[in-house]
Amino acid sequence: PSTTVSCQTMYIDQTNSLITCVWCDTGMVAKTKVEAWTYHYNISLSRDWNSARQFCCQHYTDMVAIQNQKEIAHLNEILPRNPKYYWIGIRKVGNVWTWVGTNKTLTKESENWAAGEPNNKGSQEDCVEIYIKRETETAKWNDEKCTKEKGTICYNASCSPHACSGYGECVETIGNYSCSCQPGFQGPHCEEGQEMLTAPPHGNLSCSHPYGNFSFNSSCDIRCEEGYFLNGTASTRCGSLGTWTETPGMCQARQCRPLEVPSHGHMTCSHPHSHFSFGSRCELGCEEGFLLRGSHLLQCTTSGLWSNVTPSCQGQFSTHRGLLLSGAASGQ
Numbered sequence: 001p002s003t004t005v006s007c008q009t010m011y012i013d014q015t016n017s018l019i020t021c022v023w024c025d026t027g028m029v030a031k032t033k034v035e036a037w038t039y040h041y042n043i044s045l046s047r048d049w050n051s052a053r054q055f056c057c058q059h060y061t062d063m064v065a066i067q068n069q070k071e072i073a074h075l076n077e078i079l080p081r082n083p084k085y086y087w088i089g090i091r092k093v094g095n096v097w098t099w100v101g102t103n104k105t106l107t108k109e110s111e112n113w114a115a116g117e118p119n120n121k122g123s124q125e126d127c128v129e130i131y132i133k134r135e136t137e138t139a140k141w142n143d144e145k146c147t148k149e150k151g152t153i154c155y156n157a158s159c160s161p162h163a164c165s166g167y168g169e170c171v172e173t174i175g176n177y178s179c180s181c182q183p184g185f186q187g188p189h190c191e192e193g194q195e196m197l198t199a200p201p202h203g204n205l206s207c208s209h210p211y212g213n214f215s216f217n218s219s220c221d222i223r224c225e226e227g228y229f230l231n232g233t234a235s236t237r238c239g240s241l242g243t244w245t246e247t248p249g250m251c252q253a254r255q256c257r258p259l260e261v262p263s264h265g266h267m268t269c270s271h272p273h274s275h276f277s278f279g280s281r282c283e284l285g286c287e288e289g290f291l292l293r294g295s296h297l298l299q300c301t302t303s304g305l306w307s308n309v310t311p312s313c314q315g316q317f318s319t320h321r322g323l324l325l326s327g328a329a330s331g332q
Helices: 049-059 069-078 327-331
Strands: 006-012 017-023 038-047 086-093 096-099 127-130 141-144 150-156 168-173 176-181 203-208 219-224 228-231 235-237 250-253 265-270 281-286 290-293 297-299 312-317
Touching (some): 038 049, 049 086
Antiparallel strands (some): 168 176, 203 219, 219 235, 281 297
16 A cells, blocks of 8 residues: 655754655654764654654664753754653663663753653663653653553764764764763863873884873883983873973084194094094094104994094104104104
């Protein structure tokens, strides 16, 4: 047999997300055309609370969880009136009213009890119905025995395990979702943490990341290569505001004592880093008529000391006359 389906369109909230509501013999509400939090209902078959939740978990995410008064008004607007009213996804857990789909306790912002409710009249009223389009106390709540049979309201979540990059709480809203980020994270999806640190030249970075690379509570230590020393702070940590507690230090080459050219000598040096620092290499020699006493090659070592004692230039003695050969004497 043919089925008659009546349709209408409406705009939800301020997002201009178009939803097509299809009301037919199944009593189901079609899903929005954007990937976002959506509501679904069924009144063709009345169910007790547990069966209603089982139905929602099987076909959607869970029974509807309400976060604020705006959502309550929206549900009252889009859902048809049902003489038996509707179950919503809240019940007593350990004597505390809890949204079963999100495992959150009821807040003042979202509660909407009818006058004198909840009253546990008749005892064991551990579940909650909502008075959609009732003439009095419309959209208000009443605690009710979970065995009663009513209509079902489900929701499909737009949040996913990775919606907030693993560093925030995904908060469902009508037609959208937002992320409440953990300390040290920001951005629409909590994807932005503290800027990554890099090791200084001639240094190494050793870090621990309890919540992800270079994010809240990450800590880093700097160690310099052999022949270098750290000028500044060795350790820093990423704080709750996404800033590092200390500015990391820099690695500088160890300095050796500056060398002086010996009297009557000459010196040629190379400095790969800075003058007379780790890696500097100097070759020394003497003028004609003078002999070098000591090593002709000196290198600045990793400890900041020269590899040898600075040499000196001494005049030569003639083996024939026993005279010092230097300057004018060498011409005699």
